Amino acid sequence: MSERHIDLPQGTLxxxxxxxxxxxxxxxxxxxxxxxxxxxxxxxxxxGSLYPALxxxxxxxxxxxKWGTSDNNRRAKxxxxxxxxKKQLKAETESWQKLTSAVAQILxxx
Amino acid sequence: MDADLHDEIRFHFEKLVExxxxxxxxxxxxxxxxxVVFGGEEQMRQNCRDARGSKLAETALxxxxxxxxxxxxxxxxxxxxxxxxxxxxxxxxxxxxxVNAILLKxxxxxxxxxxxxxxxxxxxxVIPGIEEFPWSGREFKILTQTSTAFQHLAAFKKDTFNxxxxxxxxxxxxxxxxxxxxxxxxxxxxxxxxxxxxxxQPGHDHVAVLSHRLWLTRFGADTxxxxxxxxxxxxxxxxxxxxxxxxxFPNQEGIPPFxxxxxxxxxxxxxxxxxxPPGPSDMGVIAEPRAANAALVQxxxxxxxxxxxxxxxxxxxxxxxxxxxxxxxxxxxxxxLRLLLGAVSVVLLIACANVAGLVLNRSLGRRRELTLRGALxxxxxxxxxxxxxxxxxxxxxxxxxxxxLGEAALSLVRRFGPESIPHLRDAGLDVRVLAYAIGxxxxxxxxxxxxxxxxxxxxxxxxALKEGTQRAGGSATAPRMRNALLIAQMAMALVxxxxxxxxxxxxxxxxxxxxxxxxxxxxxxELPLPLPKYADTARMAQLYEQVLLTLRSTAGVQSAGIVSxxxxxxxxxxxVIRIPEHPTPSGADAPYAxxxxxSPGYFATVGTxxxxxxxxxxxxxxxxxxxxxxNATMARTYFPGEDPxxxxxxxxxTRIPTRTIIAIVADIKHGSLRExxxxxxxxxxxxxxxxxxxSMQAMQFAVRSKGDLxxxxxxxxxxxxxxxxxxxxxxxxxxxxxxxxxxxxxRFSMLLVGAFGVLALMLASIGMYGVISYSVLQRTPEIxxxxxxxxxxxxxxxxxxxxxxxxxxxxIIVGLAAAFATTRLMMRFLYGVRPTDPITFAGVALLLLxxxxxxxxxxxxxxxxxxxLTALRYE
Numbered sequence: 008m009s010e011r012h013i014d015l016p017q018g019t020l021x022x023x024x025x026x027x028x029x030x031x032x033x034x035x036x037x038x039x040x041x042x043x044x045x046x047x048x049x050x051x052x053x054x055g056s057l058y059p060a061l062x063x064x065x066x067x068x069x070x071x072x073k074w075g076t077s078d079n080n081r082r083a084k085x086x087x088x089x090x091x092x093k094k095q096l097k098a099e100t101e102s103w104q105k106l107t108s109a110v111a112q113i114l115x116x117x
Numbered sequence: 118m119d120a121d122l123h124d125e126i127r128f129h130f131e132k133l134v135e136x137x138x139x140x141x142x143x144x145x146x147x148x149x150x151x152x153v154v155f156g157g158e159e160q161m162r163q164n165c166r167d168a169r170g171s172k173l174a175e176t177a178l179x180x181x182x183x184x185x186x187x188x189x190x191x192x193x194x195x196x197x198x199x200x201x202x203x204x205x206x207x208x209x210x211x212x213x214x215x216v217n218a219i220l221l222k223x224x225x226x227x228x229x230x231x232x233x234x235x236x237x238x239x240x241x242x243v244i245p246g247i248e249e250f251p252w253s254g255r256e257f258k259i260l261t262q263t264s265t266a267f268q269h270l271a272a273f274k275k276d277t278f279n280x281x282x283x284x285x286x287x288x289x290x291x292x293x294x295x296x297x298x299x300x301x302x303x304x305x306x307x308x309x310x311x312x313x314x315x316x317x318q319p320g321h322d323h324v325a326v327l328s329h330r331l332w333l334t335r336f337g338a339d340t341x342x343x344x345x346x347x348x349x350x351x352x353x354x355x356x357x358x359x360x361x362x363x364x365x366f367p368n369q370e371g372i373p374p375f376x377x378x379x380x381x382x383x384x385x386x387x388x389x390x391x392x393x394p395p396g397p398s399d400m401g402v403i404a405e406p407r408a409a410n411a412a413l414v415q416x417x418x419x420x421x422x423x424x425x426x427x428x429x430x431x432x433x434x435x436x437x438x439x440x441x442x443x444x445x446x447x448x449x450x451x452x453x454l455r456l457l458l459g460a461v462s463v464v465l466l467i468a469c470a471n472v473a474g475l476v477l478n479r480s481l482g483r484r485r486e487l488t489l490r491g492a493l494x495x496x497x498x499x500x501x502x503x504x505x506x507x508x509x510x511x512x513x514x515x516x517x518x519x520x521x522l523g524e525a526a527l528s529l530v531r532r533f534g535p536e537s538i539p540h541l542r543d544a545g546l547d548v549r550v551l552a553y554a555i556g557x558x559x560x561x562x563x564x565x566x567x568x569x570x571x572x573x574x575x576x577x578x579x580x581a582l583k584e585g586t587q588r589a590g591g592s593a594t595a596p597r598m599r600n601a602l603l604i605a606q607m608a609m610a611l612v613x614x615x616x617x618x619x620x621x622x623x624x625x626x627x628x629x630x631x632x633x634x635x636x637x638x639x640x641x642x643e644l645p646l647p648l649p650k651y652a653d654t655a656r657m658a659q660l661y662e663q664v665l666l667t668l669r670s671t672a673g674v675q676s677a678g679i680v681s682x683x684x685x686x687x688x689x690x691x692x693v694i695r696i697p698e699h700p701t702p703s704g705a706d707a708p709y710a711x712x713x714x715x716s717p718g719y720f721a722t723v724g725t726x727x728x729x730x731x732x733x734x735x736x737x738x739x740x741x742x743x744x745x746x747x748n749a750t751m752a753r754t755y756f757p758g759e760d761p762x763x764x765x766x767x768x769x770x771t772r773i774p775t776r777t778i779i780a781i782v783a784d785i786k787h788g789s790l791r792e793x794x795x796x797x798x799x800x801x802x803x804x805x806x807x808x809x810x811x812s813m814q815a816m817q818f819a820v821r822s823k824g825d826l827x828x829x830x831x832x833x834x835x836x837x838x839x840x841x842x843x844x845x846x847x848x849x850x851x852x853x854x855x856x857x858x859x860x861x862x863x864r865f866s867m868l869l870v871g872a873f874g875v876l877a878l879m880l881a882s883i884g885m886y887g888v889i890s891y892s893v894l895q896r897t898p899e900i901x902x903x904x905x906x907x908x909x910x911x912x913x914x915x916x917x918x919x920x921x922x923x924x925x926x927x928x929i930i931v932g933l934a935a936a937f938a939t940t941r942l943m944m945r946f947l948y949g950v951r952p953t954d955p956i957t958f959a960g961v962a963l964l965l966l967x968x969x970x971x972x973x974x975x976x977x978x979x980x981x982x983x984x985x986l987t988a989l990r991y992e
Contacts, residue, residue: 035125036132054129058122059164077128084125 020052020060022103025088025096028070032087034077035061061086069095122165176499180506187507194479195511198472201883202515202561204876205468207522210554212461212869214527216454217553218544226366228303228405232442233414235260235402240434240707249373249440252402254394256425256432257295260402263424266417269301269405272388273367275378277815278349279647279845280335287335288645288845289349290379292367293388299326301405302366308332309343309358312387316357322389325354329362331383350647354386367401372445376401377687397690403442414439453866456943460613460873465561467609467877471884472515472565474602476508478891480573487574501570508566516558520546523554534865572598596892600924603881603888607928608935610874610881611965615936617874618957619947620867623791626949627860633785633794634684635724638675638822639852640829641683644837644844645815654805654813655739660840661802661816665716667836668820673829677820678719679802681712684785685855686817686848689713689797693769696755710751711787711797712768714805714813720782722821723852730762730780733801743804745776748784751796766798776800789859791948819852826851866946878965881928882972889921890976900980901988910981917977918970925969929962 027038038061039052064070069092077083088096130151137147188195226232236249237256252260257272264270273294280287296317305311306326316324325347327336336342346353367378377399406414418437425432480487487500527544534541644664651657661679668677682689689711701707717733720726728749737744745766752761767775776798784794805813822829834846893900900913940952950957 034128036129039129054133055161055164058126058129058161062165081128081131082124083128084121 019103020056021064022096022099023050023052024057024060024064025069025092025099028086028088029093029096032073032075032085034083034085036083038086064092068092122162126161176502177506180503181510183503184507184510188510191479194475195514197883198475198511199515199518201468201471201475201880202512202558202565203518203522204880205465206516206519206554206557206561207526208519208873208876209458209461209465209557210520210523210550211526211530212454212457213553214523214546214550215530215541215544216458217547217549219454219541226302226304226364226442228301229442231405231409232301233404233406233439234442234445235404235437235439237398238436238438248438249375251376251398252400253398254390254396254400255429256398257400257402258390258392258394259424259428260421260437263421264417266406266408266410266413267404268407269297270402271295271298271301271404272390272400272402273298274388274400276386277645277847278384278386279351279645279843280347280349281351281647281843282348286843286845288643288847289331289383290381291384291386292379292382293386295388295390298385298403301403302364304360304364306358307361308340309356311358311360312385317387317389319389319391322387323352323354324357324387325349326358326360326385327356328360328381328383329364330381332359349386351650360385372401375688375691404439453862453946456616456866456946457869459942460616460870463609463613464873464876464880465557466564467606467613467880467884469561469564470602470606470609471880471887472508472511472561473569474599474606474884474887476504476511476566477569477572477599477602478887480504480569484573491574497574500574504570504573505562505566508570509562512558512562512565515561516554519558520551520554568598568602599888599891600927603884603924604928604931606881606884607925607965607969608932610877611929611932611961612936612939613870613877614874614961614964615932615940615957616943617867617871618961619940619943619950619952619954620863620870622950622954622957623946623948624860624863624867627790627863630786630790630949631783632684632790632856633725633783634852636684636852636856638824638826639723639819640822640826640833640849641686641817641819641852641855642833642849643815643817643847645847647843650843651814657813657816658803658805661716663840664818664837667839668818668833671829671832671836673822673824673832675821675823676718676722677818678722679714679716679816679818680719680723681714681813681816682787683817683819683852683855684723684787685789685852685859686787688787691795694798695767695769695771695775697765697767697775699755707769708755709796710747711795713797713799714802714816715799716802719819722819723785724821725785726783728781728783730778732780735803737801738803741804743774743776744779744801746780746782746799747778748782748794748797748799750784750794751798752781754796790856791863815847817848863946878968881965882968885921885925885969885972886976888924889917889973890979892920893917893976893980896980897983897988900983901985904983904988905985913983914977914981917973917980921969921973921977922966925966928969929965932965933958933962 023042024038027033027041030041033041035057039054039057042050042052061070065072065086069089070086071089073085073087075083075085133151134144134147137150138144142150234249235252237252238248239250251274252272254272257270261270271294273292276291276293278289278291280289296312296314299306299311300313307329309326311326312324316322327342332338332342339345342356343358345356347356348354365382368381369378372378375398378401422435422437425435491497491500524546527546531542531544644661646657646660651660665677665679668674690713691709692712693707694710694712695701696708715733717735717737720732727746730746733744733746747761747766755761755766756764761778761781764778765775766778767773782799785797786792786794802813802816820829820833830849834849837844837846903913904910936958937953944952
């Protein structure tokens with residue numbers, strides 16, 4: 008099963024987390040599941056880096072934590088995008104698109 | 118926070134297990150798989166913590182736990198360090214709270230921030246350095262007519278009132294003040310009303326406002342006192358109000374000597390100046406400007422001076438100036454406080470240096486522990502932070518104990534400090550003092566912790582671990598820093614002890630100084646005469662003569678005399694004089710002299726030698742030749758190189774005839790033993806040609822007893838009452854007490870700086886002891902080898918002493934240089950000793966050397982008795 012997975016390029020984890028949270032508040036488990044699903048199982052987030060990333064984003068004020076109950080009534084920590092998180096998402100999305108289109112151009116022309 | 122993190126991860130873990138189970142695994146299998154993914158859970162948690170930046174708070178807690186544990190394990194070290202810091206912080210907190218009470222506390226007068234005291238300034242200063250000269254009634258009247266810049270202007274002067282009627286006659290010191298007095302200070306009475314401009318008219322002025330204390334002590338706190346009548350100087354006055362206890366203005370606090378004011382004002386009476394008031398310059402003036410505009414005030418002064426110049430050409434050269442009220446009232450005590458604050462800061466620094474040395478020694482002892490922790494990955498910053506936490510804890514304990522010590526010291530100061538320092542009794546803990554103590558504690562922690570932490574953690578790990586034995590004393594920085602700390606302590610202690618020594622020498626010179634009188638067996642008192650009964654100088658002189666005669670025939674009395682002011686009872690009147698033989702150009706350099714009335718026999722009574730010529734006698738009367746005696750300073754100043762006897766001198770007013778000088782007497786000091794004598798002339802009280810001379814109304818008596826002073830107190834009073842039972846005997850005190858009182862402020866600074874000096878010396882000795890005993894401990898193996906190789910024990914002893922002497926000498930040399938440079942700053946506290954007095958410097962240097970040697974006696978003995986076998990076993 009591991010051949011189909013690729014590791015995340017440096018710096019994209021934050022972007023993916025922010026993008027996932029743009030759909031609505033989620034807990035860490037759901038975030039990793041959703042990324043895996045949407046990318047049709049190609050991208051997989053390492054748990055070891057997910058939680059430190061979440062805490063880092065929280066400290067920067069881009070996401071805010073909130074304790075709630077999950078589907079089967081267990082205590083779970085939900086994260087939601089803050090106002091500055093939305094701005095950050097927009098900025099990172101733009102720069103990501105610039106980067107990928109530039110890389111794509113180079114790859115095509117070569 | 119940790120629990121939350123745990124929950125969060127646990128939740129994820131279980132979700133993962135569920136997922137695995139839903140894909141067909143057994144629970145066991147699912148848990149195992151999930152566990153593999155979560156293998157590094159602890160690592161992840163640490164990463165999360167790092168991501169949150171929570172490190173500081175947690176490690177601080179950890180450090181605190183370490184520090185507390187260390188405190189339990191090394192009670193001796195911590196006790197000494199805490200006590201040292203407590204002494205330093207306590208002393209400086211106590212001094213600061215005195216400064217706080219005296220300099221920083223708001224005045225009890227609501228308007229004090231805006232008020233100014235106005236003064237006249239003559240063409241030449243009568244006493245160098247004191248420019249403030251009081252106002253005459255005439256000047257004040259013209260000021261009120263010309264002034265526009267002031268909302269309120271008020272004049273006041275001291276007066277004494279004989280209260281009769283109920284109980285014994287009682288002499289009250291009070292103040293006559295003009296109508297704007299209470300309005301400008303902005304203080305409300307607790308009872309009744311204060312007087313206004315309407316009461317300040319001749320004929321309407323028989324009203325009195327009482328002080329809180331007088332109301333309590335004499336009138337039994339009678340709440341219906343307003344409207345009642347009391348008899349003052351034989352005239353009926355209506356009491357209209359009572360002031361609050363905090364209202365004590367004016368008194369002599371901060372007021373320059375030319376303006377005589379009560380020690381404590383007991384009542385206030387309207388001044389009621391007539392349209393063209395005569396009289397001397399004896400008034401203070403307070404003013405509240407309409408706006409904070411110095412230019413307007415200057416304009417006002419210029420207008421006033423122009424008008425004065427037009428009406429009274431004799432006032433040429435006089436100017437007017439204003440001093441902020443709040444500054445005026447504390448001016449006198451400001452600089453001694455700075456001296457004390459400086460001295461106590463030095464003590465605090467010494468304490469910090471001492472503790473820094475202790476902390477350094479301790480951290481060197483823990484070198485292996487620190488090195489090991491460094492090797493295991495603790496950063497240098499982390500190690501420094503841990504050491505600093507320990508010092509901070511130390512300082513906090515020291516600070517808390519220090520505040521307690523400071524409060525204890527303050528209660529002593531409040532009890533025994535001189536009465537003459539205003540608000541000293543108010544010194545105590547408040548928010549500001551506590552804030553200062555906390556700030557001091559923090560600074561002390563940084564000073565005493567940072568340097569040793571830096572030194573102890575600067576290490577070459579490999580070297581340290583390799584030779585991590587007893588012999589590895591530490592980096593090269595550590596001993597150098599330890600020695601530097603000790604040298605700094607010795608040097609600072611030396612400066613402080615030199616300062617204390619100079620103050621002691623000052624006090625000694627004051628005691629030894631020739632004050633011009635002999636205080637032993639002399640008792641003094643004042644006899645103020647009620648005005649209507651003794652209306653003119655002739656009647657007054659007659660009464661005084663009667664009392665003198667009665668006194669002289671009283672058993673136990675050797676001699677008696679009267680004078681305007683006995684020594685140490687305040688400045689006498691002074692006046693412009695003229696010397697026909699040496700006319701001076703009008704205006705500028707008019708000669709001045711103190712002008713006192715005395716009786717024959719006065720000089721013999723107080724023991725002032727008549728250097729040449731004869732004493733006054735009963736034959737010197739209004740009808741005989743006018744005569745005067747002058748003091749040595751006056752002879753030297755105005756008759757240089759001549760024989761003044763037989764020459765003429767007179768007061769400035771030309772209509773009063775000059776007097777013939779018949780004698781020269783020794784200089785008498787009036788205000789303080791440290792003052793430079795001023796020219797003074799003495800006139801027989803029986804030859805007073807002016808009908809009403811204010812100082813004649815309250816002459817002072819000096820009585821010399823044959824034996825014990827205590828025995829004649831009563832008979833002296835009886836002698837006075839025998840002449841007139843209504844006379845109040847005021848200010849009854851032995852002359853020696855007056856001398857003593859005049860020295861309280863000097864004694865206070867001397868004792869405090871002396872105490873700080875002793876403290877500094879003790880701390881520096883402890884520091885020396887610490888350094889030497891640590892070095893002996895370190896060198897034990899070396900000493901063991903030396904002894905094994907045949908060194909004499911005496912030589913070992915000498916070796917340790919040499920090390921101590923070298924350190925002490927370095928400290929003494931640095932200290933001498935520092936003292937040489939700084940003692941100039943205390944010039945104004947010194948008398949009869951130069952700021953670089955070689956005897957003091959040499960004596961203190963020796964004292965410090967002795968203290969240093971004494972401090973290393975024990976460690977040197979220990980070094981001497983090192984057992985080579987035990988010592989070498991350490992290797």
